[in-house]
Amino acid sequence: MKAPFSAYLLSVEKQVKELVQNLSYHYDYVSCLATDCYGDSFSVSSRMTSVSDYDGNERGFVIRVYKDGLYSEYSFNELKDVETLVREIIVKLDAQLVILRALKVDFFKTNALDDEVLSLFVEKEVKELPESVSVEEIVNRLHAICKQTMQKDERVVECMAHMSMVHINKMFISLNRCLKQSYVYSEANFGVVVREEQTTKMDYKGFSGLKGPEILEEMEHGSNDVVASAIELLATKRVIPGEYDIITTPEVSGLIAHEAFGHGVEMDMFVKNRALAKEYIGKQIASEMVEMHEGALCAESTASYVFDDEGTLANDVTEIKQGILHTGIADALSALRLGIQPTGNGKRESFERKAYTRMTNTVFMGGENTLEEMIASIEHGYLLEGMQSGMEDPKHWGIQCMLTKGREIKDGKLTGVVVSPVILTGYVPDLLKSISMASKEVQVDGNGYCGKGYKEWVKAADGGPYLKAKGRLG
Amino acid sequence: MLKQIIDVLEHSAATHYQITKTTTKSHEFFFIRHDLDMNRCKEVTHYQVTVYVASEDKQYLGDASFEVMANSTKEEIKAQIDKGIYSAQFVKNPYFELLDSSEQVEIRSLENPLVVAQDFIHVMQTIEETEEMYINSYEIFVNENDKQIINSKGVNVTYSYIDSMVEAVINAKKNDTEIELYRNYRIGTCNKEMLVEELQQTMRIGVDKCIATNTQPLQDVDVVFTGSDATRLFAYYTSITSAKMKYQQISTLELDQPMTTEEIKGDTITIKGVAYLENSSCNYPYDADGTLIQDKVLIENHIPKNFWGNRRFSQYLQLENASSLYNFVVAGGKQSKKELLQLPYLEVVEFSDFQVDSMTGEFAGEIRLAYYHTKEGIQPFSGGSIAGSMQQVQQEMWLSSEVKQYDHYVIPEVVRMKHVSITGIE
Numbered sequence: 019m020k021a022p023f024s025a026y027l028l029s030v031e032k033q034v035k036e037l038v039q040n041l042s043y044h045y046d047y048v049s050c051l052a053t054d055c056y057g058d059s060f061s062v063s064s065r066m067t068s069v070s071d072y073d074g075n076e077r078g079f080v081i082r083v084y085k086d087g088l089y090s091e092y093s094f095n096e097l098k099d100v101e102t103l104v105r106e107i108i109v110k111l112d113a114q115l116v117i118l119r120a121l122k123v124d125f126f127k128t129n130a131l132d133d134e135v136l137s138l139f140v141e142k143e144v145k146e147l148p149e150s151v152s153v154e155e156i157v158n159r160l161h162a163i164c165k166q167t168m169q170k171d172e173r174v175v176e177c178m179a180h181m182s183m184v185h186i187n188k189m190f191i192s193l194n195r196c197l198k199q200s201y202v203y204s205e206a207n208f209g210v211v212v213r214e215e216q217t218t219k220m221d222y223k224g225f226s227g228l229k230g231p232e233i234l235e236e237m238e239h240g241s242n243d244v245v246a247s248a249i250e251l252l253a254t255k256r257v258i259p260g261e262y263d264i265i266t267t268p269e270v271s272g273l274i275a276h277e278a279f280g281h282g283v284e285m286d287m288f289v290k291n292r293a294l295a296k297e298y299i300g301k302q303i304a305s306e307m308v309e310m311h312e313g314a315l316c317a318e319s320t321a322s323y324v325f326d327d328e329g330t331l332a333n334d335v336t337e338i339k340q341g342i343l344h345t346g347i348a349d350a351l352s353a354l355r356l357g358i359q360p361t362g363n364g365k366r367e368s369f370e371r372k373a374y375t376r377m378t379n380t381v382f383m384g385g386e387n388t389l390e391e392m393i394a395s396i397e398h399g400y401l402l403e404g405m406q407s408g409m410e411d412p413k414h415w416g417i418q419c420m421l422t423k424g425r426e427i428k429d430g431k432l433t434g435v436v437v438s439p440v441i442l443t444g445y446v447p448d449l450l451k452s453i454s455m456a457s458k459e460v461q462v463d464g465n466g467y468c469g470k471g472y473k474e475w476v477k478a479a480d481g482g483p484y485l486k487a488k489g490r491l492g
Numbered sequence: 493m494l495k496q497i498i499d500v501l502e503h504s505a506a507t508h509y510q511i512t513k514t515t516t517k518s519h520e521f522f523f524i525r526h527d528l529d530m531n532r533c534k535e536v537t538h539y540q541v542t543v544y545v546a547s548e549d550k551q552y553l554g555d556a557s558f559e560v561m562a563n564s565t566k567e568e569i570k571a572q573i574d575k576g577i578y579s580a581q582f583v584k585n586p587y588f589e590l591l592d593s594s595e596q597v598e599i600r601s602l603e604n605p606l607v608v609a610q611d612f613i614h615v616m617q618t619i620e621e622t623e624e625m626y627i628n629s630y631e632i633f634v635n636e637n638d639k640q641i642i643n644s645k646g647v648n649v650t651y652s653y654i655d656s657m658v659e660a661v662i663n664a665k666k667n668d669t670e671i672e673l674y675r676n677y678r679i680g681t682c683n684k685e686m687l688v689e690e691l692q693q694t695m696r697i698g699v700d701k702c703i704a705t706n707t708q709p710l711q712d713v714d715v716v717f718t719g720s721d722a723t724r725l726f727a728y729y730t731s732i733t734s735a736k737m738k739y740q741q742i743s744t745l746e747l748d749q750p751m752t753t754e755e756i757k758g759d760t761i762t763i764k765g766v767a768y769l770e771n772s773s774c775n776y777p778y779d780a781d782g783t784l785i786q787d788k789v790l791i792e793n794h795i796p797k798n799f800w801g802n803r804r805f806s807q808y809l810q811l812e813n814a815s816s817l818y819n820f821v822v823a824g825g826k827q828s829k830k831e832l833l834q835l836p837y838l839e840v841v842e843f844s845d846f847q848v849d850s851m852t853g854e855f856a857g858e859i860r861l862a863y864y865h866t867k868e869g870i871q872p873f874s875g876g877s878i879a880g881s882m883q884q885v886q887q888e889m890w891l892s893s894e895v896k897q898y899d900h901y902v903i904p905e906v907v908r909m910k911h912v913s914i915t916g917i918e
Contacts, residue, residue: 058579063740065739065741066739066740067554067582067583067584067585068555068557069555069556069557069579069582070556070557070558071557071558071559075559077561077562077563078536078562088528088530088531089529089530090530090531090532090533091530091531091532091533092532092533092534093532093533093534093535093536094534094535094536095536095537095538095561095562095563096535096536096537096562096563097562097563106535107533110535111531111533113606114519114521114533114606115531117609117610117613118521118528118531118613120610121610121613121614121617123526123527123528123613124526124527124528125527125528126523126524126527126528126529153578153582154582157582157583158582175741175742176740176741176742211742211851213744216744216883218744218851218852219852220851220852256879256913259709259876259877259913259914259915259916260709260915260918261918289524290524290628290629290661291628292628292629292661292672351530370534370536372520372522372530372532407845407847408845409844409845409858411844411860413671413672414671414672414860416844416858416860416875417858418844418845418857418858418877420847420856439849439854439856439879441856441858441877441879443844443858443875443876443877443915445875471659471674471676472676473657473659490915490917491915492856492876492877492878492879492913492915
């Protein structure tokens, strides 16, 4: 069935068009992104239950205007009459210009965006709508998972089951464009806290996709091994720091794609001369077997959409092919400044925030090897699994990935020794050039959020196959 | 709109309710070098509603939280509240009493956010730059927030405050090498002296990063923190003293029982939560329940004295006079920073992202810049990482007597610790 487009946005469409029209008498370019995103979150632990809005719920508007080389924006969520809104927007933005003139601030002059005629209405397919399952059933099923988990081992002190479902509706209006999209996604995670004497550890598993409450069934089946995985952490050692042969699970491959590489080719960083990748376009930066794609169209995940928050259609960009860096990704303003086409990667945390170049799906393509072959090829190294976090470094191409565990491999076999936690550091081209094997199947996970520095949180997904490479572990 | 929401709630089946109305007006400026990339303005109002439904025997108090969107009609408001009440009946959390009060309180900020933004821009324009050290880009956010908390038991408090953020990227060049350092400052209003000092110091260490060599593999070398990343070490302690963590049995602390049975050879930890810290971005007079925030000692010489938290978890743990806390002060140690800095040590001034797990106390971070201090001199290092565990390092951790404020934390200026693993580049 289709995810029906927001009745609210349909009801205000005419008013928004009128607002854009009226503002266009004062500005040389005007657009409006209207959002209506709603959903619910359910959190259940052995001691607490919570039902609340999904964290990313929003209903509001952001106007973008352009005049004399400068882009300005105004975000609001109370839709007043058009005349009042036009006056307020002009007065408030002009008040800012007054102080900027007093401070003698120059503008980073930019041309006006193209506003090509385009009309689009897309309601994406979903198996079940969020409202098809009752709150009672969701809460009961999550409780059942937790109860079952608490009974599995006396070392389990807490378990947390969390699930969110959200219906995204966005409408982009300019003088020549009217774009509407509607889709549903869900994400869930299941965490277990274990304790033995003074040692406390936690592990978790994530689930996500362009789906509705059917994600519950995935949780019910997928939560069984989390207890064993958490208990394993109670007996882990610290890794002896050094450089090792590593095999990354698809989740970790994705983290590397996203953090170590992906942020480095966000081309708003090219505009600011903050990206080392700018000097490497057309050059070899990875082993010849590496191919990487990025775009809202290159996978079907929580990060997929039809058009971005600036009204640019989504894309599937080949960033790396045969180890050569071909291009990065760009929001509309960065693309304009660099003289290239935008790639549909202009995203906002919400209507309240500025749009930046942001990733969507960042994915290593698969190869021909099996995991068994990869393990057998290693004299001493680690199979790395469990994504915790990462941090970008576009200027220097450094890597920081925090991982849950590493399984020791010696003489082509898993030894049973597990090290935890693990920090993977290094230099991006060194790691990418060391990739020597890749499994066939690719997995994409959309359970995370991506920040720009420590703010502007947006949905992102990443993934890849199992990869064999060299990495510095600590 | 607020009156409409209250009216619907008063005639609903909810046992109790709480509404938090937050209006935010912001001014935002984005610069590439010192040229304006974009200017933004925002005015939004959010109505966050929580409905509570008590079981007949008052053993449980279920709740559901949601936002009533601006421009909602009365029918839409009623539909949302009814849905919330329906959901709340399946939430079987232990009963607790909401805060009650009959006094209406209003505290207003007098600052003009546009003037505050103007101050920030002016400060950034006056930072001394050279061809070797300069500002690459910066973003300024100034928010004027107006918050009103109302509940069905008579609480009605209103207060306003300004919070700001400055994000800056500093470039430094030496010979053919150019690097960048990223800074993010959250504060109340513009503190010119603090910003200028921080950014000028960042520029100076940026030049050092250009000439840094690979971090050597080091064994048994003490690690020293002299910057804001150390706040995360102490955030571990504020996390394990939270009532929520204690109630969930994730924190194993017991009041008046030492945090560790091991001998403390270094300085003990003393932390207090305070209602007010000058120019903090978190100077809220009331917490999210409408409780007046009061100062509280959380840990004293390594012994937990109080947990802190919202009304729900405070009642579950039978805490008296408790509230959420947002500002924290960590006491200094016995020695001055000069006395603490005995050679050799590795001083890490810049991480990619220094992380401390709030549950386990494990920490790690990739080194972007560190200084290795030895008798032979000071060598800047870059690359590699450090890793450790608060459980292990707290026995031999020393804190300077001098302290410094970083937004909502006051912490010792120097923190020195043993038993930290240093991964170098061979």
